[in-house]
Amino acid sequence: MGSLLQPNLLWGYCKMRVLILFSKERRIGALAQGLATALKKHDCQVQLMEVDPQGSSPISGAPYDLVVLGSPTLGFFGGKIAEDLELTSARLSRLEGRKAAAFVSGKLFGSGKSLKAVMGLLEKQGAMVEDFATINGQSDIDAFAQRLARLGNR
Numbered sequence: 001m002g003s004l005l006q007p008n009l010l011w012g013y014c015k016m017r018v019l020i021l022f023s024k025e026r027r028i029g030a031l032a033q034g035l036a037t038a039l040k041k042h043d044c045q046v047q048l049m050e051v052d053p054q055g056s057s058p059i060s061g062a063p064y065d066l067v068v069l070g071s072p073t074l075g076f077f078g079g080k081i082a083e084d085l086e087l088t089s090a091r092l093s094r095l096e097g098r099k100a101a102a103f104v105s106g107k108l109f110g111s112g113k114s115l116k117a118v119m120g121l122l123e124k125q126g127a128m129v130e131d132f133a134t135i136n137g138q139s140d141i142d143a144f145a146q147r148l149a150r151l152g153n154r
Helices: 028-038 083-089 111-124 139-152
Strands: 016-022 047-048 064-069 101-106 127-133
Touching: 016 028, 016 083, 028 047, 028 064, 028 083, 028 101, 028 139, 064 083, 064 111, 064 139, 083 111, 101 111, 101 139, 111 127
Parallel strands: 016 047, 016 064, 064 101, 101 127
Antiparallel strands: none
């Protein structure tokens, strides 16, 4: 696989195909877009997909090297995640053994519990959660993207 990769002088190697599936709630769309932009700077190929809880067709993880789920941190003390993400994630298929990551929006309380819930959605589908983040702003996005890009080198 090493011969197929092109060097990126700033960041190393990354030719991962990444799916970012994110909730329609709150500001997660902006965070997902920021993450996609940051990953593209690492030469990753990124597909953004806003959840569709009314949809019925399966969403295959097979074409992707990494699947990322994003949700806002919900609830008065946090700990809850977006219902639209829960419903849509049930349609994910072919994630067994696939690398995955999760992120949630930052909140004073409960973002850790929300993050565990999002990771649980991935693990229930057989994915291996390799990284996770609570995102409050651009510096968090950039750091998360850099860590995710390194996953392509493992």
